[in-house]
Amino acid sequence: MLSCLSARETTFIKDEIIFSYGETITGIGIVLEGSVHIVKEDFWGNANLMAECVPGDIFGEAYAINSTEPLEMNIFAASTCRVLFLEVSKILTVCPSACAFHNRLIRNLLTLVSRKNFQLNRKLEHMSKRTTREKLLSYLSMESKKANASTFTIPFNRQQLADYLSVDRSAMSNELCKLRDAGILEFNKKTFTIFEKND
Known part of the structure; x- marks a missing residue:
């Protein structure tokens, strides 16, 4: 099936650029190991961490489907990582044998796109808060709920967290x-450990 999809696996070292601003792409990336950051910078070089992709996550799908649209962000390895690239044109064209694997792949990719949409909606919820304090509390509250615990570990260092929250x-x-x-x-x-408010 992988040969049918022109799949290729590539290893990137930490901070290595995977896709750069202005580039046009035709394939989507699936993170197999490590983590990938999607970062958008403004004219003055201020960074906004749009998303962190971990094993099982996909990236580049919107630009690969609209392959004439140049990237408006940089995508790079946040740690040493392995990425599987699949050509979108091969994914969207059912192979001659119409194999069950291909159909399952399309279903799985739609599930991943849906999951990514949820992640972006969560970030939008944090970003809609007016102050740095409110953005922090919104993010940390959600991370606590995800961990189902008042003590939890976030994936970002301080600079990455600031970039993610655009503060x-x-x-x-x-x-x-x-x-x-x-x-x-x-x-x-x-x-982090967050405490219940005392009335």
Whole structure:
């Protein structure tokens, strides 16, 4: 099936560019190992971390389907990673044997696209908050619910978290300290504990 889809597997080292701004692409990437960051920069070089892709996630699908549309972001390896690339034209064209594997692949890819849409909706929810404090609390509350625990570890370092929430890192660090001093949360590097509010 993989040969039918012109699949190729590539390993990238940390910080290596996978797809760059302005490039046109015809294939989607599926993360097999490691993690991939999708980052959009403005004219002045301010970064917005659009998404982190972990094993099982896909990226580049919207641009691969609309292959004349140039990328408006950079996609790079956040850690050493392995990525499987599939040509969209081969995915959307059922092979002559109409194999069950191909049909299953299309169903699985639609599931992944749906999951990615949920992730973007969650980010939009955080971004809709007006202040850095509200954005932090929205994000940390959701991570706590995902972990089903008041103590949890997030995937981002401080700069990545600031980029993800589109806030200034210094202002965010100050806000985290204020939240800690107010007894709302504690943190150690990427591990956070949030506390219930006392009435």
